[in-house]
Amino acid sequence: MDKSAARQAAFSRRKAVHQPQAATAGYLSEVLAGYRGVPLAGYMAMRTEIDPTPAMEEAAAHGPVGVPVIMGAAQPLKFRLWEPDCALIDGEFGARIPEKGDWMIPQIVIVPLVAFDRNGGRLGYGGGFYDRTLEQLRAARATMAIGFAYAAQVDTDLPLEPTDQPLDMIVTEQGIITP
Known part of the structure; x- marks a missing residue:
């Protein structure tokens, strides 16, 4: 399966289980509690992404x-x-960003995704933003990438490439997966 077809199938799975008002970040909060004070980056959920805001x-x-x-x-x-x-204001692609504020460098990055496998593979939106960013951050110092997704976003046959940065952990509304 090519990446485009894999993304379409994954978007459908995610949309079917999306719960915009549900408390789905409990396990993410549990993981982050073990890293209190470590600089981290989350994301502002868009469309049918699982929302990390309570944990953030x-x-x-x-x-x-x-x-x-x-x-x-x-x-x-x-x-x-x-x-x-x-x-917050609208940034590129409709992503919400702080209107103002200083820049920071995270040591933990909570990564949105379209699909994941249990080995730390991630299928993103296709722009390569997180792959480039994680590569850059990891070249400078140890950086943990935590994929945050609905459990239904798991895929056993992801079309991965050598440039795809692996996830160190995947957290879903149902639990924690360590590759």
Whole structure:
């Protein structure tokens, strides 16, 4: 299966289980509690993405939390400091970003995804933003990538490429998967 077909199938699976108001970040909060104070980056959920905001709010009480800002095509992401209830504006592709704030470098990155496998493989949206960003961050220092997804987004046959950055852990609404 090619990446385009895999993405379409995965989007359908994700849409079928999306629960926008459900408490789905409990396991993510549990994982992050073991890393209090470590700089981390989450994301502002869009469309049918699982929402990490409750876990990010808890983490922000103990250390810096950022969200990704798209700087341009084929460029790594940068991360702007985020706080609960900060003013947000629309960034590229409709992603919400803090209106203002300092830049930060995370040591933990919560990664949105379209599909994942139990070996740490991730299928993203196709822009390569997270792959470039994780490669850059990991070249400078150890950086943990935590995929956050609905359990139904698992796929046993992902079309992965050598440039795809692996996930160190996958967290779903049903539990924690360590490759």
